[in-house]
Amino acid sequence: MYEDFAADLAVTMWADFDETPTRTTDSPTITNLDTVVIDGNFPWTIVTIEAEDGTTGIGECYPSPGVHEVITDYLKPVLKDENPLDVERLYYLMRESLSGRGSQWGIGTIAISGVEIALWDLAGKILDQPVYQLLGGKMRESVEVYADCHAGEAMVSSAQEGQSAETYEPDAYARAARATVNDGFGIVKFDLDVPSGRRVNRKSRHLDGPEIEHKQQIVEAVTNEIGHDAEVAVDLHWNFSPETATRLCQAIDGYGLAWVEDPLPPENADATTMVAEQVNVPILTGENLYGRHGFRELIAQQGVSFLAPDVPKTGGIAETKKIAEMAEAYYQTLVPHNIGSPVATMATVHVGATVPNFHALEYHAREIEWWDDLVDQDEPLIEDGHIEVPDSPGMGIELDWDVVEQYKK
Template sequence: MGIDYRGLRDPNAEYTMRDLAAESMGVTADRGGGRDVEITDVQTTMVDGNFPWTLVRVYTDAGIVGTGEAYWGAGAPELIERMAPFLVGENPLDIDRLTEHLIQRMSGEGSIGGVTVTAISGIEIALHDITGKILEVPAYQLLGGKYRDAVRVYCDCHTETEGGAGPPDGKPTGEDPPAADPIAVAEEAERVVSDLGYDALKFDLDVPSGHEKDRANRHLRNAEIAHKKAIVEAVTEAVGHRADVAFDCHWSFSGDSAKRLARALEQYDVWWLEDPVPPENHDVQREVTRSTSTPIAAGENVYRTHGQRRLLEEGAVDIVAPDLPKVGGMRETVKIADLADLYYVPVAMHNVSSPVATVASVHVGAAISNALAVEFHSYELDWWDDLVSETVIEEGYIEVPEQPGLGVTLDMDAVEAHMVEGEELFDEV
């Protein structure tokens, strides 16, 4: 009977259970059936983009380095540093086993959700980059091949007249933010389509209308709904059939208000209405989705396949929107897409990342049948694509890289120029 020594490594021990198992079978210390490569280090650097992007690098004794990215937010670099000893000495080709190993070892840190999952996601993406380079195949090939050569990008757009979302607790903070101007929003939609070449857009709909009385209760007055309807009407009429347009609510409204808003938008060509209600109560999410013919999207704020399961099984979404470097990584997103496909639900990947996780999402978008698009959230950041050597977005699409791994190369000068204050640059290979 074989000995299962996986996950038993003590990073501080010179002689491990793996060595004992190998000797008992009459072989030398195991590196995974002759695959002569081991992880030697894991490092992070945070870049100050429109979000604080956590870039991850996994180093090997073969001189091959993989790059990944964890969803933005405090705590991920510290968690990744704590997980590094669980990876050092392991074979990076064992992506699934190492990911599950980290989830189990970090269970006390809440590894079913939250920042622990996002930290693991960054490592998992880097492991795909390493594995693709070792095997000399693009990352999508590790996921089963590709359905498409280019993946559509939808551009998350903003205008100066959108104002702020207002105080979440309903308390006054001085002057009220200006009401979003439907005409200005429509003009920005026209500019992004005509000048930047995108045929898929998204705008925020949780914007000031000038009619708010108390944002804390999540209730939309009729005048607020009329204002949001005016934005949707102006934008969809401006771009017509040249672009699909989605609208994001950022979990802002009550169940009844979300239903009334969605019904008010049924006459317009809305690609989807995103996150109209808070993410915790799937029952309310299901009721809102079933109450309207306006397509409803959600999924950004739940973790791993387990978190998406009820949304899909109960018909609580028309479109599922996982965020790859947040939800669990590349293979976890494929699992979510496969589950969604059982219910004939398409996947629109939420994405607020640097080029690294954006391209990781593109590899997944190539490998799944039901991909709609991948989000791009940094069109106002003129140095976004300077972080990598390759051209990423062209005319609203990203060509699926054919180079081994993710197919993007960090420009270390650009990374250093935009690091969060106090961060250190990655080690040289």
């Protein structure tokens, strides 16, 4: 029932939007669309899209409940028998088919993003070209990667479930940062919205003086340890009010931070711009914004120094490239968010290869020892804090499906 409804809705709405291009007898067609979830440090939803000749493209959706159902119940019937080389047309077709069901933001956009990535990979394989070439060619041979490093457990929620406060002391962060730099990374980032051992009313988005001092001590310990060996950034995860975010940024000014990420909730571009104008540290945000329209106001206001779209969340490869092009008109730089598997990572690498205003790509899986094992190649993807832009067709990687089977949910 869902498949028939989705297909009928897409045909009806698309008929008013555009005409389907005439196909030739040798045009490739899409035969199947499916997902599998890998149990990494996040649930990585891998998308597979198959053409009639057996060629398969791979993509990835941002970790979200319900993505599989959106893809298989709604998008699969929409894309079946379509030409996978018409990536941009199919992107708009998917958006129209989910109009009113999240194709502007949220779960629908996330599902579309993963499928769009898989379409680019499939198109590249069919045409025997790397994705970056289909996007206009590359501007750099490699993309810099920055690493998240943590004291204690990887996620703050673990501390809130009873982990000792000592795990989050400044010295623990300094040691974690040094280990990350020793791994070859030239930019490291750590969470600063962490427990201090004191009782704090987090819902108020306010920190008192001792709490701000605790965060300042962490920054001081890390930057003293790292010196000029690497850049250091911090993440606040949208937890604070403009008042507290301003005071905190002022307290950690002077330590030469690369950026402060997400000091405020993402919905209010005016508030973020106001804080950025009152502090000296660069502000980064954007992982919770969707598509060009979601970034438009923040870009036009020139509200922050760095933008952090998440490719498998914000609309996919081409949409992220368009966000970068909008940002370039205002001299803003991309530092994409990424908590994904090698698939999401390589999708972002191809964006980074094609735009001038690309600084670095996030890597959030240092604690996953088998992360590289997912890729069917001998060499690690990341070497000396960089990923080489591959010249092989599609995104340039293939998954080792035996390893996927081993770690799938």
